[in-house]
Amino acid sequence: MVRSSATLAAASLPAAEVMNLTDCHVYLGQHPFRDLQDGKTVERLLKNGVTAAWAGAFEGLLRRDVAAVNRELAQRCQNSFLRPCGTINLTLPDWQDDVKRCVEVHGMRILRLHPNYHGYTLATPAFRELLALAANHKLLVQLVAQMEDERTQHPQVRVAPVDIQPLSAIMRELTDARVMVLNANAAMVLRHLQDCPNVWLDFAMIEGVGGVETLLKTWPQERLVFGSFAPEFYWESARLKMQESALTDEQMQAIQSHNSAALLV
Numbered sequence: 001m002v003r004s005s006a007t008l009a010a011a012s013l014p015a016a017e018v019m020n021l022t023d024c025h026v027y028l029g030q031h032p033f034r035d036l037q038d039g040k041t042v043e044r045l046l047k048n049g050v051t052a053a054w055a056g057a058f059e060g061l062l063r064r065d066v067a068a069v070n071r072e073l074a075q076r077c078q079n080s081f082l083r084p085c086g087t088i089n090l091t092l093p094d095w096q097d098d099v100k101r102c103v104e105v106h107g108m109r110i111l112r113l114h115p116n117y118h119g120y121t122l123a124t125p126a127f128r129e130l131l132a133l134a135a136n137h138k139l140l141v142q143l144v145a146q147m148e149d150e151r152t153q154h155p156q157v158r159v160a161p162v163d164i165q166p167l168s169a170i171m172r173e174l175t176d177a178r179v180m181v182l183n184a185n186a187a188m189v190l191r192h193l194q195d196c197p198n199v200w201l202d203f204a205m206i207e208g209v210g211g212v213e214t215l216l217k218t219w220p221q222e223r224l225v226f227g228s229f230a231p232e233f234y235w236e237s238a239r240l241k242m243q244e245s246a247l248t249d250e251q252m253q254a255i256q257s258h259n260s261a262a263l264l265v
Helices: 005-011 015-019 038-047 066-077 095-104 125-136 167-173 211-215 235-244 249-263
Strands: 022-028 052-057 082-087 110-113 140-144 179-182 199-202
Touching: 022 038, 022 066, 022 179, 022 249, 052 066, 066 082, 066 095, 082 095, 095 125, 110 125, 125 140, 125 167, 167 179, 167 199, 211 235, 235 249
Parallel strands: 022 052, 052 082, 082 110, 110 140, 140 179, 179 199
Antiparallel strands: none
16 A cells, blocks of 8 residues: 555654644635635645644735634634634734734634735834734734745735844844744744744745754754645645654654644643
8 A cells, every 4th residue: 555755754753743733834715826725725634633723814915804804714713623813914904903803702812914915014113013912912923924935926916025134123122922933934034033032933934955953953942833834835845844854752742732832821
């Protein structure tokens, strides 16, 4: 019998690791520019042993009715292993009300920001305001650095990566805030953020053979989480990134479940 690469990867791990896997970076809904077979995303996560998944909504990139986007996402994640991550667009009026709805109506613990798609920078005063508000509600903020390489984007909708550089000074000032940077590459974060104890990172866009192993030489183990960026990326590529790196059992447990669990206590 021929087994898939994902099955082989799972078989090479201790049983405890297969049973506890939190994917902190997935999307649901319709991608604005390509068919990613949305209906198969949940099935694929379950098939690969994901026990918890933090899900944002593709519709949050371009739709202005953020309240509807978050309501639909919350409904889709009800009574499942999916944890909804609310979209907040800081350029819209009364975005504070969207935060309130995320917390009080939908019970969300995570907010997901796309500054480049929504047209603001980290220097925008509303960003600091959002971080302070999130800290008051004990929310985790996920900051998406980029969705894809500019070279592969639609020529009429090209969006540059977020300039991450201002984040280190902001996080040192707002020590109660917690930010997880998604889809950053090593060059974006290692110059500025490895010494910020309230910043976490996923490895979805960390490339190179042994990329996770190499990253851990300079990035703290306790602040790295498993993030696949499925279905934009094949989920199995995230598993293979873990498999091809020489990681200890302690490192595997920290990245796959322990670090993310500690953020939501």
